[in-house]
Amino acid sequence: MGSTFSGIELGKRSIMANTDAITTAGHNISNANTEGYSRQRVQIKEFDPLYKPDLERLERPGLIGQGVDVQSINRIRDELLDERIVAQANQESYWDTRSKYYTMIEQIYNEPDDISVRSNMDKFWEAWQELSINPESKAARQAVVTRAETLTDSIKQRWEALAGVGNLIDGDIEATVKQVNSYARQIADCNAEIVRSRAMGDNPNDLLDRRDLLVDKLSKLINISTDQRDSDEFMVHVGGRVIVQGNIAREIDLVPRFDDTGYSKLVWKDTGNDAVFNGGTLGALVELRDVDVRNEIQTLNTMTMNFADLVNDVHRNAVGANKVTGLDFFTQHSFVENAHGNFDRNGDGELDTSYIFRFTGTNALDMQQQVGIEGVMRFSGSTGEVQVPYFHTDTVETVIARINDSTSEVKAYLDKNNHLVLKATTAQDVENPDFVIRHVEDSGYFLAGYSGILAGTGEAGAYDFAQADAVNALASGSQYAVSPVYNPSAYIEVNQAIRNDVMSVAAGYMDAAGTAPTGDGRAAVEIAAIRNTSVMVGGMKTFDDYFADTVTNVGLKGEQAETNLLSQNAIMDDLRNLRDSISGVNIDEELAEIMKFQHGYNAAAKFITVWDSLIDTVINRLGV
Known part of the structure; x- marks a missing residue:
């Protein structure tokens, strides 16, 4: 009983x-x-x-x-739903970060019309047009100088604004890296506590909640996934690499990148290998700093560098009212003082690199003439050498267009004397310097004999910047210019000699007697004509194309970020509401x-x- x-x-x-x-x-x-x-x-x-x-x-x-x-x-708790939220959260924070910063970038380009770079450049061209009509006028020369100073100030202000956004992003990257490392350590500590609790037969619900919360927070910063191999080993992965395994957490470190920005790159602290993130706040910040803002600054530098170079090319060959000639209108700062552009790139005390921005051939070319020769040109590109072929029936215009349409970081055009000019663009890879021609080679004779840039053909006659005195590969009589200091848009200014005496502004060309003819405004006309001439190096052909393209590009990317953010918000709201209904x-x-x-x-x-x-x-x- x-x-x-x-x-x-x-x-x-x-x-x-x-x-x-x-x-x-x-x-x-x-x-x-x-x-x-x-x-x-x-x-x-x-x-x-x-x-x-x-x-x-x-x-x-x-x-x-x-x-x-x-x-x-x-x-x-629904573990499958948790995994979906963790996998999706990085996209929401990625687009949120991009949307926030593109709002700031858009504000930089939304300048009032009377102080914008474009309106100031329009006034600059108009001043030269006025000088071409009144080449003897001191007031017209003063207008050119004053409007040039206003233009250079607005360019520098835009560079400062873009660089300021880049510095702000860089500070956010440092703070976000600290957060990622902190969350990874806390998740590892939670793993250790959970293992100990389960070993005693307990069910550590509150610890599990805390770990899931930390994983949620980490998933907003970087693109992670989780893996529970057994009850004792919880793992967090990012891009195929383990960041947390049990009670062990890996850390991200910041190391100097040794480029003109002074920024750092992300590496894994234990191995020193690059740490790459394709989503989350950190992934968006790195992309914004190293791609978006960098591209905006590079585009501004490209416009500034070529604008100053083209104006100077005309001005130094013209003569002012005071009979002074040979003056650059804008001051340019060479990257090195060495006339051959020789530079010690690795810092070992030996000159090992040539920093050259522009080559100019010796022979005058006709844009519509067939070249009558064939071969393959090789230029430096973002991912290695880029091949550009040419054929017997190609015209000079066709060959130049093929160079400019390629993915090479060298562009071409004919100058006012119809000589072929090769110029370096900005470099896509942060490890490569901007405005430096790195490699030029021709298996045939278009660059060697036809245009008069290279002294020889094939690999033996190639120009390669990875050596001192690389300009020895150029044809005798060809001209070249040393690369500028980083970020020309940060320091562009009117030549001090011209500011001291506005009569040095050149409006015409010397005659046979070595004097400027009265009423000669040919040089002023040529400079004013640069505005609509297809001489812009890069993806845009004219300066007006530059302004239209940059504003459109920023607006479209800002719209893309906002649209994708709204989409991701809707997706995440549904997932979070579903989780709240369950948990x-x-x-x-x-x-x-x-x-x-x-x-x-x-x-x-x-x-x-x-x-x-x-x-x-x-x-x-x-x-x-």
């Missing part, structure tokens, strides 16, 4: 189970507003009945139960649970009271 006091034990178990359920519901309500908290539920099961097969018992179906028992307290705390539901288990507690207490009365009857009242 069953124990006389078994009912007391049965009632006690019921009270304890209902107490645990009420306490758990209270814990849920207390944490209803706790970030990352998942509601918990008590898993209740019937207690094992007393049963011994070797003892005699009545032949009846079923066993007398022994009450209830709390099996575990589990959190309500979130509903106050009304928890109150209903408390009332339900309160009734169970009261019933169990009543049961114990009744059982106590029965025992009292048996012990104290039987036999009286």
Whole structure:
């Protein structure tokens, strides 16, 4: 027969189970507003009945139960949904970051018309046009100088604004790297605590919630995925690399990049290998700094460098009203003082590189003339050498267009004397210098004999910048210019000699007697004509194309970021709402649970009271 006091034990178990359920519901309500908290539920099961097969018992179906028992307290969580949220969150933060910074970049280009770079450049061209009409006028020369100064100031202001955004992004990268390292360490620490707790037979719900919250936060910063190999090893991956494995966390470090920006690059601290992130806040920041803002600055530098170079090319060959000639209108700062552009790039004390910006051939060419020769030219590009073929039937114009349409970082055009000019553009790879021609080679004679740039053909006659005195490969009589200091848009200014004496502004050309003819405004006309001449180096052909393209490009990228952000917000809102419906705390539901288990507690207490009365009857009242 069953124990006389078994009912007391049965009632006690019921009270304890209902107490645990009420306490758990209270814990849920207390944490209803706790970030990352998942509601918990008590898993209740019937207690094992007393049963011994070797003892005699009545032949009846079923066993007398022994009450209830709390099996575990589990959190309500959909792990597959969690993985979807972690995988998707980096895209939302990626587009959010891009949208925020493109709003700032757009503000730089949304200048009032009267102070914008474009309006100031238009006024600059107009001043030269006015000078061409009145070449003897001092007032017209003063207008040219004043408007040139206003233009250079606006260019420098735009560079400062873009560089300021780049510096702001760089500061955010440093802060975000610290956050990533901190979250990775905290996840590893949580892993260690969870393993210890499970080893003792516990179910660490709150620790699991904290780890999931940290993973959610980390997923907004970088593109991660998670992997639970077993109950003791939780892993976090990024781009195929492990960043957290169990209680071990890898860190990201910042090391100098040794370029003109002074920025750092991301590496893994333990290996020194580059750390690359394709999503999240950190991925967006690195892309904004090293691609978007860098491209905007490079485009501005390209416009500035070629603008100054083209104006100077005309001006130095013309003569001012004071009979001074040979003056550059804009001051240009060479990267090195060495006339051959020789530079010690690796810092070992030996000149090992040639920094040359422009080659000019010796022979005058006709744009519509067929070249009558064939071969393959090779130029430096972003991913190596770029091949540009030419054929017998190609015209000079066709060959030049083929060079400019290629992916090479060397562009071509004919100058005012119809000589072929090769110029370096900005470099896509941050490891390569801007405005430096790195390689020029021709298997035939277009560059060697036809245009008069190279002295020889083939690999033996190639120009390669990775050596001192590389200009020795150029044809005798060809001209070249040393590369400028980094970021010409940051320091462009009108020549001090011209500012001191505006009569030095050249409007015409010398005659046979060595003087400027009265009323000669040919040089001023040529400079004014640069505005609409297809001489722009890079993707744009004219200066007007530059302004139209940059504003359009920034606007479209800002629109793209905003549109994708709205799309990602909608996706993430649906996923988070679904998770909240599963794991979130509903106050009304928890109150209903408390009332339900309160009734169970009261019933169990009543049961114990009744059982106590029965025992009292048996012990104290039987036999009286």
